[in-house]
Amino acid sequence: MLHLITGSCFPKSVRFCPTRTKKYYPAWYIPYCLDDYQNVTRSKPNPYEMWDREWKAAGLKTRELQPFDISLLPQHLKLRLKPTREFFQPKYRAELSLDYKRRLFGVYGLASGVDPAALFVEPRTVSFDQAVEQATTRPxxxxxxxxxxxxxxxxxxxxxxxxxxxxxxxxxxxxxxxxxxxxxxxxxxxxxxxxxxxxxxxxxxxxxxxxxxxxxxxxxxxxxxxxxxxxxxxxxxxxxxxxxx
Structure with a gap:
């Protein structure tokens, strides 16, 4: 970006002074912290820095265990490995559907907290589907x-x-x-x-x-x-x- 600079001492002179700006990343997590190396050569955050920030945000006392966490997985993927009760709480509208509950029960079983009896199709739905199939399908x-x-x-x-x-x-x-x-x-x-x-x-x-x-x-x-x-x-x-x- 070039800024136009005019001086009172030089009314007829015009100077162009280049100023460095920070590159914009749509998926950047910490704004206004880019240096020259990141501006020139990098387009997304360093996974090691993200990993270190997650450890600091967790507030764990045992910093000695940090070097043993070499999976470099994000936090939402780590929760899938050892899910807790909060993990199975629905957060979005799609998680309330019957298909999502069936898939959740198929992956995690009874630990998901899903009632297996609610996953079966109702007899009325089965009879209706059979009637539609007979009416629309020829022998x-x-x-x-x-x-x-x-x-x-x-x-x-x-x-x-x-x-x-x-x-x-x-x-x-x-x-x-x-x-x-x-x-x-x-x-x-x-x-x-x-x-x-x-x-x-x-x-x-x-x-x-x-x-x-x-x-x-x-x-x-x-x-x-x-x-x-x-x-x-x-x-x-x-x-x-x-x-x-």
Missing amino acids: IPEVLEERRRAEREASEAEEKLMKNIKTSLTKMPELLTKYEAQQQKQAEQIETRELKKKAILEEARDRFGYYVSPQDPKFKKLREEVEEREKLMRKEKRKRDPSGN
Whole structure:
């Protein structure tokens, strides 16, 4: 952290003076007691120092026994090894649940002070669970029969699909021939329309002296005249040759 320092003797001068701050640890137990070594290289308390503080806080007279305590366990874990009556007193809401009491009795037995008779499930709860299981769970033969029926339906659907594919493959050459003939007919119709359009454009140029746009009303009127003329020619042709030859 840099502090801005200005002096009255030097009104135009500015000095930056670095000041050392203490690193913040979320799990630190003794605040405001960090030194340079802990600031630079350490991120959590020393277990040996914690161990020594616990001995001092316990107020034990026999300090000679301190070197023999080499487990380095925290106090709440040491209490689990030799639990007392205060250890089994519930402190949190979760410790009042039936599951916690069952686990406590399973680990410590009668020393936990838990009544074994209170750990069994009530007959009403057992009957209710059985009724729910019977209502929501189907018997195994029924499930197997449903699976066999689904497999049989899937097999029939696959056979029907393969049969349709084989039938379609036998008709494929005929369908391809029809498709090619249809495509050729469409191409011929398009070509005929284009030739007819070009012929009308040329006739319009001969009549007006310039090419007319297909969107021009003159072109549309000329096209109607050409269609009417072709219709009359077809009628005369049918009159001359009634047999159609």
